[in-house]
Amino acid sequence: MLIDTHCHIDAAEFAGDRDAVVRAAAAAGIVAIVVPSVMPENFAAVRVCCERHVLCRPAYGTHPLRVDSTDETALGRLRACLEREMAGAHPPAAVGEIGLDFHVPGFDAARQERFFVEQLKIARDFDLPVLLHIRRAVDAVLRQLRRIGARGGIAHAFNGSRQQADEFLRLGFRLGFGGAMSFPRATRIRRLASSLPREALVLETDAPDIPPAWLEGGRNTPAELLRIADALAELRGIDRAEVESFTTDNAVAVLGFRRQRFERTEDSSRGQRIEDRRQFQRTEDRGQKTDEFAALSRRV
Numbered sequence: 639m640l641i642d643t644h645c646h647i648d649a650a651e652f653a654g655d656r657d658a659v660v661r662a663a664a665a666a667g668i669v670a671i672v673v674p675s676v677m678p679e680n681f682a683a684v685r686v687c688c689e690r691h692v693l694c695r696p697a698y699g700t701h702p703l704r705v706d707s708t709d710e711t712a713l714g715r716l717r718a719c720l721e722r723e724m725a726g727a728h729p730p731a732a733v734g735e736i737g738l739d740f741h742v743p744g745f746d747a748a749r750q751e752r753f754f755v756e757q758l759k760i761a762r763d764f765d766l767p768v769l770l771h772i773r774r775a776v777d778a779v780l781r782q783l784r785r786i787g788a789r790g791g792i793a794h795a796f797n798g799s800r801q802q803a804d805e806f807l808r809l810g811f812r813l814g815f816g817g818a819m820s821f822p823r824a825t826r827i828r829r830l831a832s833s834l835p836r837e838a839l840v841l842e843t844d845a846p847d848i849p850p851a852w853l854e855g856g857r858n859t860p861a862e863l864l865r866i867a868d869a870l871a872e873l874r875g876i877d878r879a880e881v882e883s884f885t886t887d888n889a890v891a892v893l894g895f896r897r898q899r900f901e902r903t904e905d906s907s908r909g910q911r912i913e914d915r916r917q918f919q920r921t922e923d924r925g926q927k928t929d930e931f932a933a934l935s936r937r938v
């Protein structure tokens with residue numbers, strides 16, 4: 639039983655076979671997929687995925703690298719979306735993905751920071767955790783988290799120092815690890831993954847991006863989370879079952895999911911998968927149109 643805490647299943651890369659990709663994830667034992675938005679223009683696509691697939695849980699927000707391609711109304715649209723969705727059948731799991739990215743040149747850093755701060759305030763107002771995208775900006779993100787406050791959340795694709803990791807933990811955050819730790823050269827990430835306390839860790843694919851080493855640059859999918867869990871188990875010298883247990887506990891705790899929901903059948907994981915497949919069948923039977931998945935290209 640695994641939770642993919644970061645997967646762009648609404649991305650154009652999945653336009654041709656999204657149903658099969660989600661079904662394969664369910665067959666691999668993934669019980670929930672958190673789908674972050676990147677800007678108001680893809681809120682609807684994310685929502686449609688979450689209506690169609692019982693595994694998918696939406697998050698809404700504007701990505702730091704999309705701040706320049708959206709306008710001032712984005713913040714008001716986020717607030718309106720959360721107001722509407724919190725009362726609906728598919729309540730948001732988080733605000734995200736939001737954050738700071740000072741890696742790519744040519745972006746307006748001050749504008750990024752302003753959007754980040756305003757979205758942190760919105761998350762605080764709705765008492766939602768946040769999904770953070772951070773590149774070359776760990777200290778700047780931590781500074782704003784301390785200043786504005788947050789209910790916690792996940793630092794996605796974490797690649798900071800041990801000291802910065804500890805500061806996130808102190809602020810109620812978990813750290814997301816995925817395919818990057820499958821590369822032998824990713825020594826810092828691998829060291830963190832093997833040495834951080836287990837309470838710190840959640841798993842993610844970031845599919846279709848960050849393909850693990852074994853995909854050799856091919857499209858990543860949420861079903862890969864199983865082998866990603868194996869990679870973490872190997873780094874820590876423990877069984878995959880242990881990894882499944884603590885990473886799921888951590889994701890459930892930080893995202894406010896109810897674990898019982900995932901344990902609706904007896905203890906056996908086989909039973910779990912059969913029930914997941916039944917649930918899928920019921921969802922598919924509702925026969926919603928696949929062409930509703932607007933092919934919105936993303937690549938962030």
Ligand SMILES: [Zn+2]
Pocket residue numbers: 644646674735844938
């Ligand atoms: Zn992402």
